[in-house]
Amino acid sequence: MEPQLGPEAAALRPGWLALLLWVSALSCSFSLPASSPSSLVSQVRTSYNFGRTFLGLDKCNACIGTSICKKFFKEEIRSDNWLASHLGLPPDFLLSYPANYSDDSKIWRPVEIFRLVSKYQNEISDRRICASASAPKTCSIERVLRKTERFQKWLQAKRLTPDLVQGLASPLLRCPSQRLLDRVVRRYAEVADAGSIFMDHFTDRDKLRLLYTLAVNSHPILLQIFPGAEGWPLPKYLGSCGRFLVSTSTRPLQEFYGAPPDQAADLAYQLLGVLESLRSNDLNYFFYFTHIDAGMFGVFNNGHLFIRDASAVGVIDKQEGSQEATRAGENKDIFSCLVSGCQVQLPSCESVSEKQSLVLVCQKLLPRLLQGRFPSPVQDDIDSALAQCGDSTRPDPEVLGAASWLKDILRPLRTCDSRFAYRYPDCKYNDKF
Numbered sequence: 001m002e003p004q005l006g007p008e009a010a011a012l013r014p015g016w017l018a019l020l021l022w023v024s025a026l027s028c029s030f031s032l033p034a035s036s037p038s039s040l041v042s043q044v045r046t047s048y049n050f051g052r053t054f055l056g057l058d059k060c061n062a063c064i065g066t067s068i069c070k071k072f073f074k075e076e077i078r079s080d081n082w083l084a085s086h087l088g089l090p091p092d093f094l095l096s097y098p099a100n101y102s103d104d105s106k107i108w109r110p111v112e113i114f115r116l117v118s119k120y121q122n123e124i125s126d127r128r129i130c131a132s133a134s135a136p137k138t139c140s141i142e143r144v145l146r147k148t149e150r151f152q153k154w155l156q157a158k159r160l161t162p163d164l165v166q167g168l169a170s171p172l173l174r175c176p177s178q179r180l181l182d183r184v185v186r187r188y189a190e191v192a193d194a195g196s197i198f199m200d201h202f203t204d205r206d207k208l209r210l211l212y213t214l215a216v217n218s219h220p221i222l223l224q225i226f227p228g229a230e231g232w233p234l235p236k237y238l239g240s241c242g243r244f245l246v247s248t249s250t251r252p253l254q255e256f257y258g259a260p261p262d263q264a265a266d267l268a269y270q271l272l273g274v275l276e277s278l279r280s281n282d283l284n285y286f287f288y289f290t291h292i293d294a295g296m297f298g299v300f301n302n303g304h305l306f307i308r309d310a311s312a313v314g315v316i317d318k319q320e321g322s323q324e325a326t327r328a329g330e331n332k333d334i335f336s337c338l339v340s341g342c343q344v345q346l347p348s349c350e351s352v353s354e355k356q357s358l359v360l361v362c363q364k365l366l367p368r369l370l371q372g373r374f375p376s377p378v379q380d381d382i383d384s385a386l387a388q389c390g391d392s393t394r395p396d397p398e399v400l401g402a403a404s405w406l407k408d409i410l411r412p413l414r415t416c417d418s419r420f421a422y423r424y425p426d427c428k429y430n431d432k433f
Contacts, residue, residue, distance in 0.1 A: 110249035116217035171314035175349035250298025265413035284319035304422035362390035
């Protein structure tokens with residue numbers, strides 16, 4: 001059961017309480033106004049002192065100087081809409097929460113706050129790190145990670161190469177090419193842009209922060225190296241720190257399962273288009289999902305669909321080829337075990353087919369959007385296309401062909417009006433939209 005604040009908290013302004021919450025999460029300690037009742041002081045400290053739970057690294061200044069801390073201390077992030085009527089905290093199992101962001105304290109924009117792994121996984125990760133050094137449960141997480149053989153190699157490295165990331169559990173790094181890793185270094189937003197593929201401008205802490213983020217969850221890295229501003233179907237990255245990420249807000253796809261037929265057709269059409277762009281793009285990267293659920297996709301308030309959670313997205317370089325760690329246990333260390341079991345093996349790069357993401361989407365997501373929504377014979381055609389698209393036994397060309405057929409069916413079912421602001425009024429003059 002979540003701790004709750006007493007009735008004295010009702011007198012506090014929600015914005016002040018929310019700001020207090022986040023300052024406590026980053027500074028690990030805080031003081032309340034002298035007028036606050038002593039009972040409230042005790043309860044607030046118990047409820048809101050997150051410390052290492054959010055940061056992942058145990059030093060209170062683990063993220064000072066990174067973009068997320070600038071957002072907290074130079075600008076503002078408020079999570080007023082976290083707070084229920086009793087001013088309690090949200091359930092621990094939630095992985096993301098809505099908040100508001102401003103860089104001028106006048107214009108507020110919705111953002112989302114993600115925990116990159118759950119609280120339960122956080123605790124397992126911390127225990128594993130301490131156990132790897134035969135240290136007590138309360139050991140210095142950062143000090144232990146700094147002494148590892150992998151990080152010592154990172155300290156000596158001038159360039160991020162495939163051998164430095166082999167063994168990490170991230171799908172992004174299962175089949176890394178040098179071209180992909182150079183892109184990670186050049187576009188890593190937590191250091192000043194030096195326009196270089198070399199890590200000469202990285203401090204020791206910068207290298208540890210990048211390694212730790214790649215090991216825990218590559219989602220914030222993908223947002224940085226394939227930004228939405230360049231046309232990639234990902235939300236805007238605002239900053240991250242340890243296991244903590246802030247990005248622009250979207251509504252989860254499952255909230256639209258009961259949408260009107262024209263909106264359902266539009267979202268399904270967009271989803272198929274997103275997968276097509278991940279499969280075929282100008283940079284010759286092939287993106288695929290290792291697994292899929294509706295929470296991985298979100299919709300902006302203008303109706304535009306994006307990938308909301310890219311933690312299960314793998315990347316294969318079709319231009320340069322990929323370098324895969326194939327031998328069992330190769331380069332396995334504590335960084336390989338921070339999210340899942342140390343023995344978990346990701347599928348080989350050669351086993352990933354072009355149809356993989358399409359089959360998952362046609363099996364798990366599109367039926368919830370499209371089945372039973374349209375009159376016959378249109379619904380019959382949709383059901384037939386879904387069945388073919390979701391059949392994993394069919395060869396790749398047949399699955400891709402079924403997806404293309406489904407897009408053709410859905411295109412005329414979409415309406416052109418201001419509800420779909422992302423393509424309006426262009427859709428009035430060009431059937432492409």
